[in-house]
Amino acid sequence: MLIALQDITFEFGARTIIEDSSWHIVPGDRVGLIGLNGTGKSTLLRIINGEYTISKGSINKSKDLTIGFFNQDLLSFESDESILSVGMTAFEKAVKVEKELEELTKKLETSEDEALLMEYSEKLHEFDILDGYNIRHKTATVLEGLGFSTSDLERPYNQFSGGWRMRVLLAKLILQQPDVLMLDEPTNHLDLPSIEWLEKYLSNYDGAVIIVSHDRYFLDRMVNKIVELYQQELHHYAGNYEDYEEEKSLRRELQQRAFENQQDYIRQQERFIERFKAKASKAAQAQSIMKRLDRLERVEQVDNGPSKIRMNFSVDKIPGKILCTLNGVSKSYGPIKILENARAEINRGDKIALIGANGKGKSTLLRVIDGSDSYEGDRQPGHNVVTSFYAQHQLESLHLDNEILEELKSCASGNTEMELRGLLGAFLFQGDDVFKKIRILSGGEKARVALAKVIISKANFLLLDEPTNHLDMNSVDMLIDALGKYEGSLVLVSHDRYFVSRTANKIWEIVDGEIKEFDGTYTEWEEWKKRMAAQAQPAKAEKEKKSAPAPVQQQKAPVDNTLKKELQKQQRQVQNLEKQLGDLKAKVQQLEADMANPDIYADKNKFKSVESAYKTASAELAKAMAEYEAAFEKVMELEEKAQG
Structure with missing residues (x-):
């Protein structure tokens, strides 16, 4: 058991976030923490992280437990160091020892103090134990997996935008390898190749992982449990998001059936009470039934959650x-x-759907199609085309002094106020929220207003750049349903694979400056890519086979004699290398013993000489080992040919 939440309750002022709920997190858990926006998922992660104190219950954690928490608040971090240096701070102890070694080296240049040499030797050993020689390579590998180029690694952290900074901080967290890794909307900051890399990484992660995400495709691939925060309680489900939906549907069906059966029973009992409570012969029985009904544990009627508000593109x-x-x-x-x-x-x-890695020009292509960005060549718009473009830069067209409802009314769409308020509800603006000024909204809230304006625009051609970034699952479902019924055409950019798989009938990719089109859905495109990759493997093997030197023919006796001589020669080579390896191993062991000898590391010059000899001998040993392995493989190959 890593963490045990037992009957916990937590309130924000008068509002209860979670009440009398339990959750046990064990090694190997891959948990998707889900719930409607505003229910308190991020708050629950902060409770687990120790940032908030519960009012009731207990939280027990295993000894020396480490928790890594990836969240939006990390953006407050600033640094002028390179992103490689920022990432390497994950290896705090190794970086500290490396700096101490640098300081000791400077001191040893002017001093031959025995204590300094002893300390230097101990620090070298500690640095080796901490795998310090590999931290740069490990950090670079993770950063490049998350989309950074090799040339980016030495660029200062502060030169990157918010989304790219979040990738650096995610890399740092991954490299720390905490026992429990908590990720709050990690895919919001990643493109498709980076999400796929993260999926592969997390699949092999040793610790427990808790993910808050609106990306159900990501959850389906990543999690083996779902915990839903619903009506201040935690509800546990086995399996991924798809399994959760099936089981929840079954639970709701059983609960509704139990509710209806109980209501029938209650009505029958109440009719009996009403009929016989005034009769002396039945009064005692009626009284007994009344008491039984009072003690009855009532089954709650199924709550269907937020109503599905219809989005309609006219x-x-x-x-x-x-x-x-x-x-x-x-x-x-x-x-x-x-x-x-x-x-x-x-x-x-x-x-x-226009898909691919960040930096390939997807958003640029949308602007070229729209005609709002410069280009060379010929662009021909069609007849009667009315375009509506949703993108982050479109937020500048919002009127800051308007209220949200007023902003939608200004579009002169012909929708009634009730219809507009319903639409805003689908975009998470409830009740009096619709009277907020655009000026005070967050970036995400402004984006939702801009998307609502696109829906009521009556355009027949939509350009959508990451439309789901600031929506919850319920709103994404409604948008998918609306786009499915939309009679117009669209080009969209999205890293939400579930959204793309449910909306697109063609896939575009920018490859070497060209637009490659696949006529089919995202699922069909994925299957096609796999088939192409599988077909490429035999073709690659055949090409390598053709380029390899022709095998020696073994049909005649002279060839067999040649084989025998070559085999004997290689066997002698293996024997010589075995002897050389033994000598080199003994030499390396002796030099290791010398480096640990106080008489030697007390003498600066002697220590440097031995250290240099040790590095040379180690390199020779590695080289000899490689030669030995190659020679041994050659012997095995020749023996097979001789037997054949």
């Missing part, structure tokens, strides 16, 4: 068959080429 005009054509379009930012002589066509009814 289309005023029907466009021509072709909405936009790109011919020989090129786009560069300085020396960086985004598009080069690219060609593409968007037809009526197309619902295109």
Whole structure:
């Protein structure tokens, strides 16, 4: 058991977040913590992290437990150091020892103090135990897995945007390898290749992992348990998100059936009481039934959760068959080429997902299609096309002094106030929230207002750049349903694979400046990619086979004699190398003993000489070992040929 939450209660002022709930976290757990926005998922993570004190119950943690918590608050961190240096701070002890070694080296340049040499030797050993020689490589590997190029590693942390900074801090947390890793919306800051890398990493992670995410595709692949925070209680489910949905549906069905059966029973008993309570012969029995009903543990009626508000995209005009054509379009930012002589066509009814790694130019291509960014080449808009573009930069078009409801009314969409308030409810603006000024909204709230404006725009062609970033699962479902019924066409950019798989009928990828189109869904595209990769393996093997030297023919006796001679030669080589390896191992062991000898490390010059000899002998040993392995493999190969 890593952490045990037993009957805990926590309140924020008069509001209860969690009441009398328990949760046991054990090694190997991969938990998806879910719940509607505002129910307190992030608060619960902070309770586990020790940031908040519970008012009731107990929290027990195993001895020396380490917890890593990835959350938005980490963005307050500032540093002028390189991202590689920031990432390497995960290895706090090794970095500290490395700095101490640097200081000792400087002192030893001007002093031959025996105590300093002893300390230097001990620190070297400690640095080796901490695997200090590999921390740079480990950090670089994780950072590059999360999307950074090798050239980025030495750039200062403060030069990166918020999303990229979060990746650095996620890398640092991963490298610390805590016993419990808590991730609050980790995929919000990652592109598809980085999410896939994170999935592979977490699949092999030794500790427990708790994930808060609206990305159900990520949860389906990552978790083996679901904990739902619902109505101030924790509800536990085995399996991934898909399993949770099935089991919850079954639980609700059973609960509703039990509720209805109990209500039938209560009505029957109440009718009996009403009928016979005034009759002396039945009064005692009626009184007994009344007491039984008072003691009855009532089954709650199923709460269907937030109502599903319908989002409807209305289309005023029907466009021509072709909405936009790109011919020989090129786009560069300085020396960086985004598009080069690219060609593409968007037809009526197309619902295109533009996917790929960050930095490949997906958002740039949306702006080129929109005509709001400069480019070289030919772009032909279609007939009767009415475009609505949702992207982060579109937030600048919001009127800061308007209230939210007022901002939607200003679009002159013809929707009633009730319809607009319903739509805003779907975008998480409840009750009096609709009267908030745009000016005081957070970035995420402004993004939701901008997306609501797109929905009521009556455009027949939508360009959507990460539309689900600030929505909860319920709202994403409603948006998927609306886009499924949408009669217009769209091009969207999203890292939410579930959203893409449910909305797109074509996939676009930017590859070497060209737009590659796949005519099918995201699931079909994934399967196609796997098939292509599988087919590429035999082709690669065949190519390597053709480029390899022709095998020696073994049909004639002279060839057999040649084989025998070559085999005997290789066997002698193996014997010589075995003797050489034995001598080198003995030499290395002797030098290790010398380095531990107080008489030697007390003498600065002697110590340096022995240390240099030790490094040379170790390198020779490694080289000899490689030669031995190659020679041994050659012997095995020749023996097989001789036997064949």
